[in-house]
Amino acid sequence: MTMGWHMMLQFTPALVGCYIWDGNHSFEMIRRSKECVINVPTTDLTEEVVRIGNSSGAEIDKFKTFGLTAVRARRVRAPLIKECYANFECRLADERLILKYGLFIWKVVKAHVATSPKYPETLHYRGEGVFMISGRSLNLRKQFKPGNL
Amino acid sequence: MTMGWHMMLQFTPALVGCYIWDGNHSFEMIRRSKECVINVPTTDLTEEVVRIGNSSGAEIDKFKTFGLTAVRARRVRAPLIKECYANFECRLADERLILKYGLFIWKVVKAHVATSPKYPETLHYRGEGVFMISGRSLNLRKQFKPGNL
Numbered sequence: 127m128t129m130g131w132h133m134m135l136q137f138t139p140a141l142v143g144c145y146i147w148d149g150n151h152s153f154e155m156i157r158r159s160k161e162c163v164i165n166v167p168t169t170d171l172t173e174e175v176v177r178i179g180n181s182s183g184a185e186i187d188k189f190k191t192f193g194l195t196a197v198r199a200r201r202v203r204a205p206l207i208k209e210c211y212a213n214f215e216c217r218l219a220d221e222r223l224i225l226k227y228g229l230f231i232w233k234v235v236k237a238h239v240a241t242s243p244k245y246p247e248t249l250h251y252r253g254e255g256v257f258m259i260s261g262r263s264l265n266l267r268k269q270f271k272p273g274n275l
Numbered sequence: 276m277t278m279g280w281h282m283m284l285q286f287t288p289a290l291v292g293c294y295i296w297d298g299n300h301s302f303e304m305i306r307r308s309k310e311c312v313i314n315v316p317t318t319d320l321t322e323e324v325v326r327i328g329n330s331s332g333a334e335i336d337k338f339k340t341f342g343l344t345a346v347r348a349r350r351v352r353a354p355l356i357k358e359c360y361a362n363f364e365c366r367l368a369d370e371r372l373i374l375k376y377g378l379f380i381w382k383v384v385k386a387h388v389a390t391s392p393k394y395p396e397t398l399h400y401r402g403e404g405v406f407m408i409s410g411r412s413l414n415l416r417k418q419f420k421p422g423n424l
Contacts, residue, residue, distance in 0.1 A: 131282045131283045131284065132282055133280045133281055133282040133292060133294065134280045134294070135280065135294055135376050135377070135378060136376065136377075141376065143282060143292060143378065145282065145283070145284055145285075172413070172415070176415050176418045176419070177418070179419075179423065180418065180419055180420050180423055220372070220375075220376075222371060222372070223369070223371070223372065223380075226369075227284050227285065227290065227369075227380070228284070228285075229284060229292065231372075231376070245401075245407070247410075249413075250399075250409075252394075252412065254416065254424055255414060255415050255416030255417075255418070255419045255424055256412055256413065256414045256415070256416065257412065257413045257415065258394070258409050258410060258411075258412055258413075259410040259411050259412075259413060260399075260407050260409075260410055261396075261407060261408040261409055261410030261411070262407075262408050262410070263401065263405055263406065263407055263408070264321070264398075264405065264406045264407075264408060265404060265405045266321070266325050266404050266405070266406065267403065267404030267405065268404075269325045269326070269329065269404070270325070270328075270329055270404045271329045274328065274329055275403055275404055
């Protein structure tokens with residue numbers, strides 16, 4: 127499934143919060159397995175991101191239909207998507223807000239990230255069918271207190 | 276305070292999740308008042324964003340020091356920052372994950388948004404003192420199912 131609402135929550139261990147609509151085919155599979163892989167696509171996968179978000183795994187095999195490669199994960203049973211820039215293997219850390227808000231809190235148990243480019247071109251959903259493509263980076267490190275880095 | 280980790284959680288009513296570190300001067304004020312205003316800055320405020328994030332309200336008056344204008348909110352006691360592109364007046368919707376994860380769940384009770392530009396240049400924190408500046412927009416609305424818009 128395509129997922130647009132998510133946030134970092136903590137560094138050590140890394141925790142990530144994700145919203146998953148309970149109408150999604152993936153919702154019950156993820157809730158019951160208590161595992162998932164979060165795959166980060168780049169703009170070369172824009173077409174796939176949109177098509178995956180507008181079809182259902184109850185009707186088609188999305189890996190096959192969209193030409194994606196499933197790779198075995200190291201620490202969870204869900205597969206990685208090989209074509210993605212980064213993949214985060216996750217186990218459920220907190221389920222208290224799932225039924226009320228669709229909010230899953232995940233602990234990242236294994237991360238895979240491409241070594242280049244350093245700043246890939248990523249997609250960020252604005253809503254209403256519009257995406258923002260990541261722009262330039264601005265390094266202001268020198269203006270930070272060391273404890274804030 | 277400057278805040279970098281946040282997400283949408285729901286549209287009606289609009290719910291937003293935010294991470295606030297419990298070492299922040301703002302943490303207890305926000306937790307006790309159960310109210311806040313989330314102000315969205317654009318890149319013309321980059322310098323202020325960094326300086327506000329690297330100083331403490333326990334030591335300085337940030338509105339005065341950084342030349343920002345406090346405007347009275349309509350439905351909460353915290354002020355808006357006039358210079359920001361958008362301001363969301365919020366009341367606490369769920370406090371269950373505050374102590375464990377620093378995660379506040381807010382209900383937006385009043386929104387103020389500039390009418391132009393449609394897509395302002397915003398800042399997105401990458402960590403390590405580096406920001407990503409929002410890039411171009413890509414409208415793929417025609418490829419969406421109506422129910423997903």
